[in-house]
Each structure stands twice: as structure tokens, then as C-alpha cells.
Amino acid sequence: MQKKFRSTGFFRIAPAALLALCFLQGCSVLRPSEEPSADEATETASTSGALAFTLDVRSENGSVARHLERHLEIQRFNRFPDLRDTEFNRLMAEAETNARSLLAALGYFNPQLSLHVEDTPAGSEAPRKVVIEVEPGAQSVVQSVNIGFAEPMNSDPQGQRQRARVERGWSLKQDDVFTQSDWDSAKNAGLRVLQRDRYPTARIESSQARVDADAEKVDLRIGYDPGEAYRFGALELQGNERYDAQGIRNIARIPTGTDYSEEALLDAQQRLASSGYFDAAFLMLDTENSDPQNATVIAQLREAKYQKVVFGVGLSTDAGPRLSIDHIHNKLWPLGWRAVSQIAVDAKSQQLATQWTAMPRESGWAWFTGAQLERAEVGDYTANSFMLTAGRTQSTGHIDRRYFLQYDFSRTEGSDTPGSSSSLLGSYSWTGRYFNNKTNPSSGYGVGWELGAGYTLTPEREPFLRGRARWLQFVPLGERNEAGRRSRLAVRAEAGAIVADSGTQMPLSLLFLTGGDTTVRGYAFESIGTRAFDDRLYGGRYLTVGSLEWQRPMTLFGNSSDWEHAVFVDAGSVSDDNAETSVYTGVGTGIRWRSPVGPLQADIAYGLKLEQFRLHLRMGFNF
CATH class of the missing domain: 3.10.20.310 (membrane protein fhac)
Structure with missing residues (x-):
């Protein structure tokens, strides 16, 4: 016996059409003198209380029985106590056809079905019971x-x-x-x-x-x-009036002349949306009025106002409660650059900072400058610091590049402190991100490094080199679950070094400290350093951090979920002499929730060095 099943567009829109129809007929009334139509019965059934019948699907295959009980059309009419026999017989006749269709959708094309009606004892919730006995057979x-x-x-x-x-x-x-x-x-x-x-x-x-x-x-x-093969053409801006059109095109960086890619289009849309110049940005390829070999990309934009003030309140396990005020000016006189200034206060620091960035050139490079004034607890010291930086930055595809000149000054408070120092540093940094997802990655890797050369200016002039590198990789493990997700290992490593004469005094802001939510869990934020001055915590010249974490999707009540469980071990050290390195290790476990904006993480870690537990909370993914 041969049967053919052809898919059509009807089955994709029928559920939505039925739902709309149900809402439109919500005010219909079933008249006693008329037999109910299917649509009228459906609506009246939702408001009637007494049961006309119950449904009992019997099968050795429990999942098949539950599927039929949930989806059989006859269930829609079980709350009509005055259902006429002719209408009930019609529903029974249709029930077998409906059951066979539902079973066919599960791959059971040769089932054995038996339908009959049983009277129920007096006092039952319904006067009769519809019984369907099912032998589904083997799945095709x-x-x-x-x-x-x-x-x-x-x-x-x-x-x-x-x-x-x-x-x-x-x-x-x-x-x-x-x-x-x-x-x-x-x-x-x-x-x-x-x-x-x-x-x-x-x-x-x-x-x-x-x-x-x-x-x-x-x-x-x-x-x-497949239709025609498309290539990107020019970008057409709609809704842009305040800001330089060429600069906006340079931010979007549509790869004109290359093959169409949805990923490239979404990346361009994300760059415009996150640039700060627009409250909303939507990009689409014009496939109706464009040459496929030079298809116009239409950007529908809603501009942001020139200025905006943002108030922020937060809480972290590293720094406690936090209050911030951000002022944003998208076209600050006289340069016309975008300026983001911030005042931020938490339990450990008070900071005033500003960053000015120009519109990017056609090459993608953009000038920037910034300044920061901060008073913060650094190790066992309270330090006042000032930083001034200027350079150029570029973000293309998966890669960010930056080169800059930076002036640093820091002074520690109190007696028996390192005092003040300053330096001038020229650096180049490169970061590559090759993850499968920007907000919730489950595979791929990221690598970044920074290398600079500079001079200390006070208390003496000495040359130095400063470098830092970091790496993160997700390694999928095992088979995919019902939701298509797999367990994985997250492997993280970081290293930093300052090469200078042993007597050279460096600004505190350039030295290394570690520990906290994103480095070595089980220890407080930046609580791992050296003991160079009077056995008090201070930054060091050498940094090493490593982490191994197993992340496993969780199943709740037999169903896949957006929750994950993690087990991890972190280790790190900071020193001034690699021969005298003390390693701090933390082990622990935690849960993750895959939110739309990134993972929400809660970890409990045990610091082996201090023999204490510590809670770590973190939101979002950054590399």
C-alpha cells in the first residue's frame, strides 16, 4: 500500500488562522434549535461548565496516548451537556480520521484503532466516556x-x-x-x-x-x-539627519561588492545600533527593486538626541553597591566627536572619566582620546591616580586593533608607602573573537594581546616593556541533547609581564593584581598580589592565571532548559620574581542561565589558600 503526504503552506498558517477565527467568533451564541457548528462549539465549550463526555485513550505506548489526549479535536466539544446524538456521532466518526492523522505525524502509518462509547456510573463527572484503544505499531x-x-x-x-x-x-x-x-x-x-x-x-x-x-x-x-545569487551594493540611509552620512556608512561598513551574507548584514546592524547615534537601526537587503549583483542595503534609522544622561545603580560581589551617572554627547563642540563621561562610586573606588571618539574613516580607523581620575583601594593601599590617553582604534569583523600613547600618574596615601610615580607608555593591542555566538558562546575561541614600551618619568627615568596576553576556548563534548546543546570545557589563560630594572618604580595602575569573579574565584577582587612593602598587598610585575571549567546543560522535569551547571578550578599568581611565586587556587561549582543578553552566573568557590568560601555573581559575556 502506497500513501503520499505532500507538505503545503496551509499547514504552516492554519494554527494562526484558527486562533484568529476563534477570537473573532468569541461572541457567538449556540441556539437550542440549531446543531452547533464546529467553530461555534469550540467557543461555547470554553464557557460551559458540565462535561458531555470524557476521553480515555488506552495504549501500551504512554507517550502516544498522552499525545492523542492532548491534541484530538473531539476534546474541544466535551463541555456541551446538551450535545445532540447526531452531532456526537459525527464527532466520533471524525475522531478516528483525526487520530490517524496525529499518529501519521509521529511516523505511525499503520496503527490499529478501536473507538467505542461506555456509559459511566451515576454520579460520574460525565454521563459517558469515549474510549480509544490504540496499537500504534512500529514507527516508520x-x-x-x-x-x-x-x-x-x-x-x-x-x-x-x-x-x-x-x-x-x-x-x-x-x-x-x-x-x-x-x-x-x-x-x-x-x-x-x-x-x-x-x-x-x-x-x-x-x-x-x-x-x-x-x-x-x-x-x-x-x-x-535558490533564486538569484546576490551581492552587496551601496548603503541607503533612511531617517538620518543630525549625523555625518559618510561617517555612519563607515560605522556600518557594508562590504560592497561581496557576496550577500546574513551575518555581515546583522553585524553591520549591530554596529549601528550600538554606536550610540541611534535609538533604533534596522538593515534589510532590497531584493525587489535592485540588481542582484549590486543590491541596495536599506538602513531604517531612528536618531538619538545629541545628549543623554543615564543613572545607574548596581551591586557586585567584588565591589559592593555601585552608583553611576553617565553623560553622553554625540556631537561635542568643537571637534564634533562623541563624548561619554562618567562619575562612578562604589565601596572601593571613586572615579571620574571621559572618552572622546571621532567618526571612523573609510578604513575603519577612528581617533580617540580620554582621561580618568580615580581614588581607589589597590591592594592594602589607597591610591590616587590620573591617566591620559590618545590614539586610534579599528574594529573590523572579528578583530579589534588599537594603538595609543598613555600617561599614568599614581600616588599612594599614608606613611611607609611607595609614594608617587609617573610614566609614558606607547602600546599596540590586538583582539580576535571567533566564537559561534557573541552573547552566549558554546564553541570557538578568543585571543588577545597587548605590547608596549615606555619610560618612567618620576621619581627617575628608566625604560620598561609591558606585555599582556589572554586566551579563552570552548571545547564541545559529548552528544547534543534535545535542544541541540552539548556539554563543553571552557579553558582560560592569562599572562602579563613588566620588564624593567629591579629598582625601577612603576605607577601602581600599570602593575598586576588578580582575584575575583572573572579571574581566580574563591578570592576577593584583586586580592592576589605581592608583599613588597611592609608585608602589605601590592601590585606585581608578573601575572599568570589559568582556569578549567566544565559546563553541562541541565534537564528540568525531563525537559531541556536554558540552565547549565558548572564545575571549575582556577589558579593564579602575581609576583615580582618568578623564582618566588605563590599559586592561589580556587575550586567550586555554579549555575548558569542563558539569558537573551548573555549568561547570568552564580558560583560558590572555595579558596584553598585562605580556606574560605566565597560567592561570585556575574552577568554577561565579555572577552
């Missing part, structure tokens, strides 16, 4: 998969590579159990592979699941029509 499996593509994809070398990605990533493979939901997911996933790169107008031209119910086999056939 996929016998073959045929994926076809229309021209010009087959003759285009780049299109062939994309075709290979669709075939390689096809999720419903030979010998897999067939279900309608898996079939729909596989088709749509293949379509998304095409639409993400080069073929934004791709569509499913045809699809067919050919079922041999007797043999319990399904042959799948799908044809994709």
Missing part, C-alpha cells in the same frame, strides 16, 4: 533522502559548496525515525543555509514524503529553488 523510518537544487546553483562552484553544506547538515538521515516535525525542521534548516549566504530569496520549490505503510518506510524528496 527514512529509507532514502533526495535533495535537489534548481539552476544556477548546480553549475556555480560556490553554489556547489553551499549545496554540500545543506546535504552535510541534513538532520533527517537514512534509517532515522520519521516524524512530521523532524521533516519540517530538516526542510527549513536546509532553506536557512541557503538564505543566510548568497541566496536570500531561496524557497522550497517542492517537497514530498512518500510512505510505504506496509514496509514502514518513507522516501523523502525535496527541491530547493
